[in-house]
Amino acid sequence: MNPHKSVMFNYLSSHKSTPPRSGDQKTRKTPIGTSSNTKRSANLPRHGFHTSSKHSTRTSQRKATIHEIPDEVLLKIFSFFGAQDLILVSQVCQRWRNLANDNSLWKPIFLKYAPKSEAEASGAGNVTSVSQLKTTCIRRCVEQRNKRVFRYLRKKSPYTGITQQRDVEKALIDSCVFWQLAFVDASDNEVCVQSRDLSVHTMAASVRWYDFSAQSLQNTKAIRIYSCNPIFFDTKKGCAVKDSPYQRSLLKTFPLKWSSWVSTNKPVGENDTINIYSLQRGLAIAVWKDGGEVAFICVGFNLHHLVDRCLRGNSVAPFSPPLPPVVTDDIDSAFGLHGYNCTVQLRTMKQQIWDQQFRGLNCHSNKGGGYAQFVLIEPHERQIINKEIVFPWKTEAFKGKVQNACWLDITVIDETGDVFWTVSSLVSSKAARQAGVNTLDFEYCDDESRSINFVDEVGKFHMEFSKTDDQDIYITQALLGLTLKAINTRFRSSYR
Incomplete structure (x- = not known):
């Protein structure tokens, strides 16, 4: 080794620093000594040089996470998102929520979907809160949607006394409503299934709903029905924006203890593959005979206030329409017992079987068992049913028919023109002898006499029909009963 290299080697060796101890963030110089130099000389680089730690770069062992991205970068990324994605990322954490709600991100969305006038559009940036524009935008879009939809619902049907069928259908189509069924378990977790299979x-x-995948009801404590209402609309195309955020409105909740319920209730219809059960308030559940999983579920809604319940509710509680004012009359001793109109329809999910309206119904003295009885059809006023009473069904892979079952719709209007009672439920026709009905008319075949019955807390309905030798089906009797309790509540009466 020449003198120059020897001097350089000794100098570098004397100025080397030891690696920092674990957890020590500072470097410290190694004391000059022969033993230290001897030990470290073996670790020197091949050319005899060693870089001082003062100028070395240490690599951090901790991995960087997405939460260390600066706010400016996140805002730039979020600026490429639509309303649906902004609402989605706002659920990640509080920091992302604050950024995703920023007015700078919601201003272009507001200008595109929400302003009513140019003045409002130009003043979109003049807001005081950092996240005010999001709330204003969503509220404004909902108001515009509801105003556009409810213009269809200004008239009542002169036939039924409730909103007309075609108007409700237009409103639901224009609002792009779709439907969601939720199976709720004991922990209140929901398994949701969507459907657009609506018939008005x-x-x-x-x-x-008929596209279930081995869904069992054994661990289900409740079934909830929601309407899902899109918020953002393309006014030029007249439809909801693709992947638009939507509001959920709770329509009905059905508490369910399936094992105990099935053990005490018989199906309203069955065939070789399924059993159909009719539960309270218009819910029908079909299960496979082999395995017991859900085959399909149907639910019925009366058209009265249906659009209000879809668009004005929330995900926690159903919308409650205002009750009609209580009516009193000190002169009429039979007030509340006359002047009713009743419309009855038997149908499938898609087609009408039979429809009839009964006007000016009166109950003079036929009060018993807590009901006011109204005669709709007497035996000598028989009416023919031109179609077979049958309930077609389908799933994704199968379809079939259930005999002696159909859907029953009833609307009762009182003498003030307000809705008194509505029904929309799956019913079965039972053999008349099982229902305690005696058919003595010699024109009919006793073996082909059947009856339909429905009852709830407001009223009851009974219908009898029979087949002739020519296989024609005639309705031989129809009765309507309204509870005196409901009549007393409506008219402040005291009937017993």
Whole structure:
């Protein structure tokens, strides 16, 4: 080693620093000594040089996360998102929520979907809160949607006394409503299934779900039905924006203890593959005989206030329409017992079987068992049913028919013109002898006499029909009963 290299080697060796201890963020110089130099000389680089730690770069062992991205970068990324994605990322954490709600991101969305005038559009940036524009935008879009939709619902049907079928159908199509069924378990977790299979009839609408994948009801404590209402609309195309955020409105909740319920209730219809059960308030559930999983579910809604319940509710509680004012009359001793109009329809999910309206119904003295009885059809006023009473069904892979079952719709209007009672439910026709009905008319075949019955807390309905030797089906009797309790509540009466 020449003198120059020897001097350089000794100098660098004397100025080397030891690696920092674990957790020590500072470098410290190694004391000059022969033993230290001897030990470290073996670790020197090949050319005899060693870089001082004062100028070395240490690599951090901790991995960077997405939460360390600066706010400016996140805002730039979020600026490429639509309303649906902004609402989605706002659920990640509080920091992302604050950024995703920023007015700078919602201003272009507001200008595109929400302003009513040029003045409002130009003043979109003049807001005081950092996240005010999002709330204003969503509220404004909902108001515009509802104003556009409710213009269809200004007239009542002169036939049924409720909103007309075609108007409700237009409103639901224009609002792009779709339907969601939720299975709720014991922990209140929801498994949701969507459907757009809606059929609107004279007095009611029916929604059907039939694309289940081995869904069992054993661990289900409740079933909830929601309407899903898009918020943002393309006014030029007249439809909801693709992947638009939507509001959920709770329509009905059905508490369910399936095992105990099935053990105490018989199906309203069955065939070789399914059993159909009719539950309270218009819910029908079909299960496979082999395995017991859900085959399809149907639910019926009367058209009265249906659009209000869809668009004005929330995900926690159903919308409650205002009750009609209580009516009193000190002169009429039978006030509340006359002047009713009743419309009855038997149908499938898609087609009408039979429809009839009964006007000016009176109950003079036929009060018993807590009901006011109204005669709709007497035996000598028989009416023919031109179609077979049958309930077609389908799933994604199968379809079939259930005999002696159909959907029953009823609307009762009182003498003030307000809705008194509505029904939309799956019913079965039972053999008349099982129902305690005696058919003595010699024109009919006793073995072919059947009856339909429905009852709830407001009223009851009974219908009898029979087949002739020519296989024609005639309705031989129809009765309507309204509870005296409901009549007393409506008219402040005291009937017993």
